[in-house]
């Protein structure tokens with residue numbers, strides 16, 4: 001039982017990070033019906049930003065440093081997400097779906113290989129932004145301060161996202177655009193601005209995820225976005241792509257399932273699990289757990 | 299108020315509008331009638347900037363200032379005071395009635411005007427007030443049309459374009475909606491009304507244009523067109539003697 005609860009906590013922490021990344025996939029899909037394959041690379045840039053921020057003189061060791069690094073990573077990733085949409089996707093807005101899909105894969109590869117060129121291909125040690133301590137030890141179930149940081153940051157970010165989507169003018173515009181572009185234009189919404197904003201928001205969350213992952217993973221490298229990117233995408237599909245609470249639930253399920261599988265079976269099955277989940281969901285409930293089976297528009 | 303001059307629109311190789319010239323004056327209700335596929339929706343979408351013309355000009359006078367709409371983006375055209383109730387209504391069915399109305403006021407985003415304009419719309423369509431918190435997708439077709447008109451009015455347009463507001467709506471509600479259009483016009487909004495139901499349109503409008511496969515067949519005072527024998531045969535279902 002102790003082990004199970006421990007695995008559950010570890011899984012939820014890991015799943016929170018998937019959830020943060022999955023939110024970006026799902027929001028962009030909701031608004032453009034586009035799978036932004038470069039999103040995993042945005043997360044990688046978030047982690048790299050953390051590495052370089054400390055490398056170039058940001059201090060470490062306190063909560064302020066951690067918060068500052070998260071903010072910097074979110075800012076850098078926002079800019080990157082905005083630029084990706086402007087440079088790669090906007091010119092393709094009227095193009096057939098397949099062309100856009102290929103463009104997305106192209107952007108992803110471009111960022112992976114530019115990353116290898118600029119940062120070097122070998123893994124870099126991620127700085128210890130805060131010292132790893134256990135803050136709770138209950139009959140052998142331990143909770144580390146890093147896990148607490150991951151939980152608190154994710155919850156704050158998701159509440160912030162919820163606030164933006166449901167309580168602001170821009171959030172209302174996002175929901176309108178996700179329903180229909182023409183109708184949105186006709187009520188006077190600058191649809192392009194809303195799309196830019198959505199990329200900025202999703203990328204900022206991925207940037208934060210990059211730092212949070214750095215706290216628990218020892219190294220970062222330019223290809224680190226690939227697997228988490230695919231898994232977070234599968235998490236978004238699992239929850240129902242386009243559905244924001246779905247991305248959250250999908251991410252958590254994915255994290256817990258992976259941790260359980262590597263804990264009770266073997267670490268070697270871990271990466272296969274995501275694809276098994278994908279196949280099952282596509283066969284059994286292709287619209288995802290929270291997705292509606294009806295088509296989004298007429 | 300609106301001047302369209304020699305307007306041509308193409309969909310690839312299809313020549314959908316073949317040189318339309320029309321004018322709408324402040325205060326009028328002008329109808330555009332024509333059968334299915336004549337190009338009515340294409341004209342409205344081009345005026346709103348959703349489709350770009352291949353030739354010709356669209357000029358809109360806003361607060362005494364002339365604007366060429368040809369290259370202005372749709373959302374800016376709306377904030378100039380030219381709103382459209384599109385074909386099929388295009389209600390945000392995933393949002394509440396209130397949120398739909400608030401989105402109508404999106405360009406100005408002014409809290410004080412918002413309250414005032416909501417009240418005005420509730421006077422026009424009291425049903426909407428009862429269903430404010432309801433998901434817009436649950437409204438009947440007629441109620442959705444009322445919502446679409448109200449939503450367009452929330453941007454305080456000086457010119458309102460409507461694309462077949464009677465389509466798919468119970469006849470009793472159609473009468474009601476058209477009488478509201480006259481009220482809206484009397485309160486100072488100029489109306490350009492596209493209709494397939496020619497009788498309804500000609501009864502409501504001051505003037506009308508008749509569109510046939512991308513060209514105007516004729517135009518004139520609504521009353522005169524109502525009594526024109528060719529129009530009666532072609533559009534009002536009258537059997538020739």
Ligand SMILES: Nc1ncnc2c1ncn2[C@@H]1O[C@H](COP(=O)(O)OP(=O)(O)O)[C@@H](O)[C@H]1O
Pocket residue numbers: 309312314332333334335336337338339340341
């Ligand atoms: N998106 C489109 N692509 C190609 N052809 C179109 C498109 N929309 C309309 N058309 C064609 O343009 C003509 C006019 O259509 P439309 O403006 O919808 O007519 P109406 O509103 O009068 O029924 C029709 O022949 C129609 O087939």
Ligand SMILES: [Mg+2]
Pocket residue numbers: 338339340385462
């Ligand atoms: Mg039409």
